[in-house]
Amino acid sequence: MDAVFKALADESRRKLLDQLHKSNGQTLGELCAHLDMTRQAVTKHLLLLETANLVAVVWRGREKLHYLNPVPIHEISERWIGKYERHRLQALSDLKKGLEQNKTNKKE
Amino acid sequence: MEKPKLVYATYIRTTPKKLWAAITKPEFTRQYWGRLANVSDWKKGSPWQHVTEGRKPEIYISGKVLECIPPKRLVLTWADPDALADQSRVTFEIEAIEDMTCLTVTHGNFKAGSTMVKKVSSGWPRVLSSLKSFLETGRGLNVWAGR
Numbered sequence: 001m002d003a004v005f006k007a008l009a010d011e012s013r014r015k016l017l018d019q020l021h022k023s024n025g026q027t028l029g030e031l032c033a034h035l036d037m038t039r040q041a042v043t044k045h046l047l048l049l050e051t052a053n054l055v056a057v058v059w060r061g062r063e064k065l066h067y068l069n070p071v072p073i074h075e076i077s078e079r080w081i082g083k084y085e086r087h088r089l090q091a092l093s094d095l096k097k098g099l100e101q102n103k104t105n106k107k108e
Numbered sequence: 109m110e111k112p113k114l115v116y117a118t119y120i121r122t123t124p125k126k127l128w129a130a131i132t133k134p135e136f137t138r139q140y141w142g143r144l145a146n147v148s149d150w151k152k153g154s155p156w157q158h159v160t161e162g163r164k165p166e167i168y169i170s171g172k173v174l175e176c177i178p179p180k181r182l183v184l185t186w187a188d189p190d191a192l193a194d195q196s197r198v199t200f201e202i203e204a205i206e207d208m209t210c211l212t213v214t215h216g217n218f219k220a221g222s223t224m225v226k227k228v229s230s231g232w233p234r235v236l237s238s239l240k241s242f243l244e245t246g247r248g249l250n251v252w253a254g255r
Contacts, residue, residue, distance in 0.1 A: 024113065024114065024115075025111050025112065025113070025115070053117055053118070053119060056115045056116065056117040056212060058112060058115055058214065060111060065111060065115075067112075067114070067115035069115065069116055069117050070116070070233045071116050071117065071118045071232075071233050071236050071237060072118075073233075074233035074234060074236075074237045075237050075240070078237055078241075078249060
């Protein structure tokens with residue numbers, strides 16, 4: 001679990017996960033194309049994410065595909081979020097999303 | 109090879125044999141997978157079912173065993189029996205790493221417009237966390253919590 005928090009405590013790595021959330025199963029090259037980082041930096045961050053098991057890897061021939069692996073995040077939520085709280089949290093999260101959506105819509 | 113849609117990995121403090129039994133034996137699956145049983149003779153070409161137990165079994169998922177190499181690799185077709193055309197494919201891969209066992213679940217070959225992707229992408233992380241808890245502590249999690 002330490003490795004998961006360490007991996008998540010960095011904006012670039014969170015951006016990498018966002019990219020995979022948008023489109024799962026990307027190669028290093030594809031990931032680099034969407035991010036303002038050097039290939040070396042992306043490689044380094046991916047390795048850390050893999051070590052924390054937040055990114056799962058599948059080889060397709062010589063291509064290495066990266067997938068967002070939500071299992072460790074689920075384990076964190078299981079540990080601290082009681083099963084009875086989940087509904088309330090979902091409602092609050094939906095409310096926040098709804099209100100923030102309205103705000104951005106009005107700005108436009 | 110098709111590019112799989114969903115890939116999940118979990119590291120469990122157990123042996124490949126125990127993990128294999130937890131996936132393929134109904135008396136174990138029902139303890140962590142929402143009381144459902146995985147039933148099959150696990151031979152290549154055989155049918156398999158993800159089914160409730162009791163007098164009136166209700167089949168949640170059904171399919172065929174495409175590959176079965178205990179305790180390493182299991183490949184299944186996967187479909188809701190009410191929507192058999194919406195068939196996909198699930199692969200379980202088991203690998204021992206020192207005192208741990210890594211389970212990788214790949215779910216792919218979804219048909220265009222499949223409604224299964226959405227259903228399983230919220231389900232797999234729960235089932236795999238529950239499987240890990242079951243093997244490490246003897247108790248699974250409630251996979252239906254909050255549903």
